[in-house]
Amino acid sequence: MTKRKIVLAFSGGLDTSYALVDFREKGWEVVTANIDTGGLHSGEAEAVKARAEELGAVEHHVVDARAELYDRVVTYAIKANYLRNGAYPSCVGAERLIQAEKVVEVALRVGADAVAHGSTGAGADHVRYDAVIRALAPHLEIITPVRDERLVREEEAEFLRSRGFAVSEKVKKYSINEGLIGTSIGGEETYGSWEYLPEDAWTYTKSIDQAPETGVELHLTFDRGVVVDATVDGAPLVAADAPNYAILSELNVLGGAHGVGRGIHMGSTMVGNLARVGFEAPGMLILIAAHRELEKLVLSNRQQATKAQLGNTYGDLLHEAVYFDPIMDDFRAFLDSSQTRVTGTVRVKLHKGNIVLLGSSSPHSLLDAATRAGIVYGHGSSAWTGEQARAFAHMYAMPGSIARLAANPAP
Incomplete structure (x- = not known):
């Protein structure tokens, strides 16, 4: 048979x-x-x-x-x-x-x-x-x-x-899943909420104590929200003809060597129970931090607030295996649209477990646009007079003043 x-x-x-x-x-x-x-x-x-x-x-x-x-x-x-x-x-x-x-x-x-x-x-x-x-x-x-x-x-x-x-x-003691996005580590210490994973449980990231005393500076360049170039202390991180995932892959190695990327996540699963798992994800944490910093420079407050809600919902649905619902295409269309101006370079320092955002630049910088309009925060503005500023502050305070009066009715 x-x-x-x-x-x-x-x-x-x-x-x-x-x-x-x-x-x-x-x-x-x-x-x-x-x-x-x-x-x-x-x-x-x-x-x-x-x-x-x-x-x-x-x-x-x-x-x-x-x-x-x-x-x-x-x-x-x-x-x-x-x-x-x-x-x-x-x-x-x-x-x-x-x-x-x-x-x-x-x-x-x-x-x-x-x-x-x-x-x-x-x-x-x-x-x-x-x-x-x-x-x-x-x-x-x-x-x-x-x-x-x-x-x-x-x-x-x-x-x-x-x-x-x-x-x-080690295989008997820990369940380890490694991928491009990161590595998850589950074992006896993660079954409860108190213990931390021992040093020998981590797969490739160094502890903060083991990380080099001197950090490195990265320049990460994005084009409409996608990282397209990276240098470390002025030298290219990957070859010009490297595959699309190469920067993330190399950042996992580089970040791990500088003690970046370790963590333990605790949260509810799609089934509803609480779960705890260790993870190593230096590359994603670096790229998301840099990307978010660039968005602060080029997106309006309303864009950032709306995008944070929708982006989190999209990520949760992806995490929870809602792969084929058409709403996911709608989310991706929104995310693509939101990245139209997310082009520029972010300076990042990696030092003993820390991701330090040093600065950013973009042709779509709202900060530069304000400067061209004569507005420099904390310094002065030629875009309005002192009298206009006083009038704005007076009118801005009115809703609060009215609410305060309403809380204390007249006898």
């Missing part, structure tokens, strides 16, 4: 390693798909492939999705200045859209009967994967052994070791 074929989203980590062996033992022909959204470093693709083959995969596919992730997801996250609860750049959640789409593409190409992922039922990733699979390939069966069997990491590790497969202690 022909074996049924299943495509497994495979990272080589503990959950997906368990799933691969479990499927094989249950009689499935397992095809693994490793979707590179920035989590593979030099030599790691080969290591993941070797792990898949060791565990019994009949085929292994590697899909480079970094450019598509950057174009479709990262650019809009930066335009929106999106940080979940004001702190977390949605390191993993936003990437699952692209990863799940590519897994479905592999499944359709090889004629699979089912698709699988290693998500647990305790987080949100299983919802993200399922949302994409159901939308793009509703005929495919979705099988999730870790979720369905409610396994914990210790049980998965013991299952693999009992069959002669090695499991590292």
